[in-house]
Amino acid sequence: MFSRRQFLQASAALGLSSVLPACRELSHFGIPIMVYLPGMEAGHRLRDHTPIAQPSSTRKVRVAILGSGAAGLFAAWRLRKSGRFQNPDDLLVVTGPERFGNAAAGSMQGVGYPRGAHYLPLPSLASRHVRELLFEMGVIEDNPYGEKPSYNEQVLVHSPEDRLWINGQWQDGVVPHTGMPAADQAQHQQFFAHTQQLQHATGHDGRKAFCIPIALSSRDPAWLALDQISFATWLKQHGYTAPSLLWYLDYACRDDYGIGLQETSAWAGLHYFASRGGEANNAATGAVLTWPTGLNPLLLHLQQGIKTIDGIAVHMAEHDSEVHIDVVQQGQTTRLIAEQVICAMPLHVAAKITDLRQYGFDPSQHQAPHAAWQISNFLLKRFPDEPVHTPLAWDNVVYGSHSLGFVNSTHQLIRVAKPAATVLSCYHAYAEESPSAVRVRLEHASAEALYEVAIADLATVYGWDNPLKARHYIEQVEITLRGHAMASPTPGFLSNSGIAALQSQQGRVQFAHSDLSGLSVFEEASWWGEQAALKLLQR
Incomplete structure (x- = not known):
């Protein structure tokens, strides 16, 4: 019988421990794994000041919104509902490297699942x-x-919750x-x-x-x-x-x-x-509200009727009565010339495209710590056997675990019988070590190390540290790494003067992100999107 360690060693030998973004099949056991790193490459290019092409075109818009997470799209939704932005060039959302941010979702063989927030x-x-x-x-x-x-x-959320x-x-x-x-x-x-x-x-x-x-x-x-x-x-x-x-x-x-x-x-x-x-x-x-793909349906609704551009803002500067934003899209740089801007990017990213000190925020003093997360989605061929008196719930947690349990993505699908397949989404916050140290380690982590974290709670409950047993259930795995998943509210976070300065901005550039609250939940992100939109409408 193979041990979990032998299984992981075999996977490494088959090439899964090479470059993180690759998708390799475990031909010996038949389990392909994809490691997904949203925003890492783009973020590191900004961090390292990688040269970009000069703008080859310009585009005028009334309002540019930088970021397509909950804050950015809520701001766009509020502006659209005002009735004052009806023309195609009135309102434009620059999506950033990952559309929908922490509310993104994925699908394997027709089964949807969250890549982040799930309720x-x-x-x-x-x-x-x-x-x-x-x-x-x-x-x-x-x-x-x-x-x-x-x-x-x-x-x-349906019972059992x-x-x-x-x-x-x-x-x-x-x-x-x-x-x-x-x-x-x-x-x-x-x-x-x-x-x-x-x-x-x-x-x-x-x-x-x-x-x-x-x-x-x-x-x-x-x-x-x-x-x-x-x-x-x-x-x-x-x-x-x-x-x-x-x-x-x-x-x-x-x-x-x-x-x-x-x-x-x-x-x-x-x-x-x-x-x-x-x-x-x-x-x-x-009670809570949830969908098979987590909070993704909320953002899909918010973006309806909103014009977007799949690009990454790499520079922003105010010039007299307008704001210039350089956006890279498929290797080409376009300069947006906007009357007003809502910067709905995480603050550690916004600090790379403009000097936030001009707005009262000094990253060296005011940047909050951000926790690193791993979300591992397991596509199952069949459901595991469960006790009759405590069947598979929506959220399943293991006492004493360093991980956060697993969510059944098909739980909300009302059927007479179980679906043929499901995805179990396993959550893990790297809370035991320095966030910066975790990010360095994850950037170069082997598939062996990532899989060990991913399978931990499933191994405890179902014995899937036995690879021969696991392969009867697991068909495919996607591991999402979020190095800066969320701001963490450490002592003193409410008295951050730099955050207060961004909250009170009244100029052409408004800021909107859950970072302004110091914790990452939908109500906070959408609140700041709402506030930025209302300020803009008052100008």
Whole structure:
């Protein structure tokens, strides 16, 4: 019988450990693997100041939006809805190296799956902009701005929603309770009662202490003081010591922020549990919205009717009453001459195409850390056997794992019987080491190392570290590496003066990205797209 190590060594010998972007077939076991590195080559060209061709043509537009992620496309959607940008040259989105960014999706043999973000919590009243979009899409069917809207049943996550592999068996829900001591369970209840109270807490300014979007949260110094310590420190101060609770909270921070308890701001850690509170007329508290391809359908809707150019912005400069943006597309450089610009790129990329110091942001002082992620999609020929009482859920998590479990991409497809094939999307945040060190290592990582991370949770649950067993289920694998997947809210992130300067810009160039919030979720990215569009409409 082959061991997992022997399997990986065999794959390396067959050439999979050579150049990362290649797709090689494991002819001995029949499992092809593609490693996908969105934006890496383009980003490194900007970083290394690689010379580009001089512009061979010019194009005038009223508004150029740089970036086609949630922020950029939400801004474009809002501008289009205003009715003031109807001509073809009024509004143009430069997609960047990866259309849709962290909400991108893929497909293997007709089965779709996410390459990044895969769910949206029910938006609370404060996220009115998200509710407006969902109502237009038909996801919200009634009462869009009320306490409890009615949602399309096809999009509300179906039961079973989630489960946890613990002590060699599955339990319902991801908060550990199977075999937990009574004292641990008491701490769980105490913590969740505490955060439930925080959902209703307010500051002296009358605002909620924890709100999403973050910009609407209280600025009361008493609450902001939580941003000066780590979540781990706050938990210790309040007597939360149960290993099962600490593991779960660490998992939550890694899942949303890409960092653990020790690195997460206490304010951000509590915000995770106290900020949303969205409810539905036809779903339980805490339900989420999801699609087989993750959040990709939201961005597909946002881009409808929007003119785009598949290119990469490599230089931006203001000149009197206009802004010049050089865009590289298939080796040719075009200069866009825009009246106004919304820069919806990650800030570490925006800093490479213009001098952000002129806008009050000094990358050497104000750039937030970004976590590295790996999303591994496994196309299965057949479903694994599951216990009758705890069948395959949408989200499946392994207790004690350094990874984040796996999501079943076909879970939302309502059928009498299971589909013939599915994709399991395995998520891993590289939270245990320096993000910069991880990025250097991933750039040159072997397929052996990447596959070992990818298969970890599936190996624990199904024994797929046995390659002969794995090949009966796994038909194809795609591994997506995101070196700068998301900004991480470390202590002090709320008092970043450079971020505040970009948030308050009033000129021809507006900034819009989840980086302006310091954490990467759809509600935040779309909020900043909305704000940039509204400022532009007021000019």
